[in-house]
Amino acid sequence: MAKIQSQGSWGLPAHSPKRTFSLSQVQNQVDLVKGDFALPVGLGRSYGDVGLNTGHTVVNSRDANHFLSFDRETGILKCQAGVTLAEIQRTFIPQGFALIATPGTAQVSVGGAIANDVHGKNHHRVSSFGAHLKEFTLLRTSGEVLVCSPSNNSEMFEATIGGLGLTGFILDATFTLKKVNSAHLIQDTIHFDNLAEFLRVSKDSESSHEYSVAWVDTSKRKFGRGFLMRANMADDGDFGMPPAKAIELPMLPFGVVNKYSNAILAGAYRLSNSRHNSETKVDYQKYFYPLDAIAYWNHAYGPKGFYQYQFVVPHESAEAAINEILKQVALSGNQSFLSVLKTLGGQKPAGLMSFTRPGVTVALEFQNRGIETLELFSRLDKILTEANGALNLSKDARMPKALFEQSYPRFQELEALRDPGISSGLSRRLMGF
Ligand SMILES: Cc1cc2nc3c(=O)[nH]c(=O)nc-3n(C[C@H](O)[C@H](O)[C@H](O)COP(=O)(O)OP(=O)(O)OC[C@H]3O[C@@H](n4cnc5c(N)ncnc54)[C@H](O)[C@@H]3O)c2cc1C
Incomplete structure (x- = not known):
């Protein structure tokens, strides 16, 4: 059975380009991509169709690695x-x-x-x-x-x-x-019972800690509780590096992620972190990239793949909107185990189509259960639209055009500067080219 990751996107099942070139080939002979829409791609770690070009040309940058x-x-x-x-x-x-x-x-x-x-x-x-x-x-x-x-x-x-x-x-x-001055961070963990508490703890941590990220429970009875893991780089001269090798998860013919496994995993995850309330030294890999320890963890979702629904909402509507979204998720029975909360800063976005903007972002992950999952997203989109929120394009495979145009108002500026020989699944779906 094909690995999801080999198809060019991290979340979705099989998609195949018509032809593939390497970036070095195209750099030496750009005419190779003439006559078709091409798309540059990297490691296929985007979750939706931003890095997919089904039926067209893909240019993979992996050989440009110096x-x-x-x-x-x-x-x-x-x-x-x-x-x-x-x-x-x-x-x-x-x-x-x-x-x-x-x-x-x-x-x-x-x-x-x-x-x-x-x-x-x-x-x-x-x-x-x-x-x-x-x-x-x-x-x-x-x-x-x-x-x-x-x-x-x-x-x-x-x-x-x-x-x-x-x-x-x-x-x-x-x-x-x-x-x-170290390959390590000093981390501590703070538990919260609801979103109001998360927002307060997160705000308090901004001046004392460079890094912070929270896990939030999406189960029916406990949604909104969670814990914040905040950290600073250590300053101890310890450059001992973590192991490079990851455990590989094979593709499973069925998903092993469901509401029962989610509940067990959520409980275990919370418990394992409750032991770490005082300061702990962790290597950078463990703090920044915990999922990289298991190569192809996406295979746990089975061959139909999964969707990630990552949104940001402005500070003023964050508590109400996130609470309502978590409530809708809990009521739907589509629990998300990997549910991450982060506060974004108020800096001017670096790009004209950047996802990041001032507010709170939440990333939720759901096994692809077809129409049931898509109907849940439609309900979440309504909440997001009213809250003036946005979905992350690098994680999206299905957002409605109206939500895209409301939340990425500079898309026409990108259209004016785009390369007419380039197109992607996402650009055709949302921008019509
Ligand atoms: C476990 C996990 C955790 C993640 N966490 C975060 C997170 O915390 N924050 C966050 O922002 N993202 C996160 N992501 C998303 C990921 O960082 C982005 O999707 C990233 O862009 C993927 O890079 P890639 O090399 O795999 O590119 P691909 O997914 O292959 O392509 C992504 C985009 O880059 C373009 N591209 C690639 N190479 C080039 C090139 N040479 N020239 C021009 N365009 C190019 C493609 O056309 C496409 O539009 C996470 C993803 C995973 C799987």
Whole structure:
């Protein structure tokens, strides 16, 4: 049976492009992609159709995997677009440098991190990946090569950050790493009984802790309770690195994630974290990328795959809207085990289509149970629309066009700057090209 991950998206079942080229091939001979819509792709860690191009051409950046230069005075790194965040952390943390903004998996390419303007557990302090970019090189399907920065081709720079791969092929990027004095963090865990308490604890932690992320219960009787894991980088000179190898989960002919397993896992997860109320030293892999310890954990959902529903709502409507959404989830019987809460900072988004904006974000994950799951999402969309919220495009496979247009009002600016030879499942579905 095919692995979901090999089809080009992390959440969805099989999709197949008509043809695939490598980024180096296209860099040497751009005419290869002429006559069809092409799409640059990285490691396929997006959950929806943003990185899918069924029936068309895909250009995979994985062979563009070289570091090009590094300045240890400034921490400025230049690398090709197919280098992964895992490779950057493994190479540079032992030398005392780390990524400033990093998502919940390191199995992401630099090109993918820019195109979805990914954010991490410290968005409230440092904004998103795009905010730390100095420059990148963009190849258009016309053969034109543009060097983009805040002062050079600045419109294209802003459109490409969070630009969903639609402005061209990012060949390389230059960005800043920060100095660290450990491969570890000092973490503590605070339990909360409801969202009002989460919001208070999260706000209090913003000045004392660089990183924070919470798990929230979505079960019928306990929804809204959870715990916040907050942390700072350790300063102890301990560069002992975590093991690189992950356990591999094979594809299962049926999903093992259901409401019974969710309830057991949620209880166990809460219990395992309740022991850690005092400060604990954890390695960076465990804190930043807990799911990377199990390669292909998405296989637990079975061959029909799963959906992630990640939304952000402004602070003023956050408590009421999130409570209502969790209530609807609980009533539907579609429990989500991986349910993550984060507060986003108030910085200006780095890209014109960036997901991040001031507010609270929640990521919920559901096994694909067909129409039942989609009907639940329609009910959640209504709450989100009224609360002026937005769904994360890198996680989406089904949002209605009206919600997209309301929550990404600058999409026409992207349309004006897009590369006419590029298109994706998501762009055809939501933008009509
Ligand atoms: C376990 C897990 C946890 C996650 N946690 C977070 C999180 O905390 N925060 C967050 O923001 N995201 C998170 N994500 C989502 C992930 O970070 C993004 O979807 C990321 O963009 C995936 O990168 P990729 O290399 O796999 O790119 P793909 O998924 O292959 O492609 C993503 C987009 O990038 C474009 N692209 C790829 N390469 C290039 C290139 N060379 N030039 C131009 N465009 C390109 C593609 O066209 C597509 O639009 C998580 C994903 C997983 C699986």
